[in-house]
Amino acid sequence: MRKVILGISVLVITLFMSGCATMHMGWTAVTEQHKLDDGAMQAYDDMFTNVAKYGDPARAMMKEFKVEKDVTGDDVKESITALVEEYNMRLTGYVKMFTKEDAKPNEVKEARIYSLCSLYIAKVFLNHSRYFGGFMPCRIMYIKYGNGDAYLITMDLNLAIHGGYPLPPKMLSLATKVEKAMTEIPERAAKGDF
Template sequence: MKFLKSFLAVIGGIVIIGAIVAYVKFDLGDKMEKASKLDPKAIGAYMNMFDKVLTTGRATDAMVRRVKIDPDVSTEDVVEAMRSIATDANMVQVGDSHMSDKSIKDGKGNRYIRILHYCSPSIAKQFIDYSLAFGAFMPCRILIVEDDKGDRWLITMAMELMLFGGHTLPPEMMTKAEHVRDTMYKMMDLGAKGDF
């Protein structure tokens, strides 16, 4: 009887190990096949994001791009520079949200918070026609925010995963998506210096 129990235990172990191996082999194989259909830059974009998560411990920090504003440049000069660059790229400012509230007293002073919204309606329509989910990322936003030291920052969503994180976009859409990303990043880089 003891031998039979041991024999059945070994058979049960082999079956469990076989099931695990089969699951890993077929599930992993399925995932690898699906991953091979992604844009060639997808894995690099995800790894870059994951490296930032490991460094900061915060997914939110890994999903944004930030540029420090030159201390000699006024916030209004930053806004005007970004507006000019957007206009030159056929994008329009569709919103300006002032989030600072002078009535809030938190013991640290009143932090400057402002969100500027930009869009190219024709590009937005094409992307929503492609996938309704793109609408959740519109309009493009740039946050102007003051940190605890009084330094000001421009922060926007890093757009690499939207461009490269899935199947390769059709060529015309990729061109337009890269145009929007490049314009947003240019607005931040030059706007932070008051340049346009």
């Protein structure tokens, strides 16, 4: 009997403890939501839904664009280099991480990183909060697998823009421009666009 009571007690405590975090999160969302950007709850819900579906928090914070079969890594480089100026961005860095010629079909064969930034916008955001520096410079990652599939991956800036208190109008306008650039540049580069 003592073992049964102990087992039930452990079960109740476990359920209560795990439920407390969920209840606290819900309570905070309900009581503090009025302070947040109108898009905050949807942004967090989208991220959490993605994490629950795939179990990969990194995936939940990224956008991905499949590179067309006839577009090479060098084509992507040329495309990104040409497109950054159109969006008033600057290519602040490029690194070809590695190429592995004998990669297995599901293994990364080639990886490249592009760093993009608008120095003016970076300064405005750093003056608002130094923690925005963790998002800088914006990056686009080129990944090609041994089977020939290639992707461009960049950070989904939705949470950085809408995940907290509303940004001042000027900052929101600037952030929206960066988000547009960091969506359209890899989207177009995946097609070899200039």
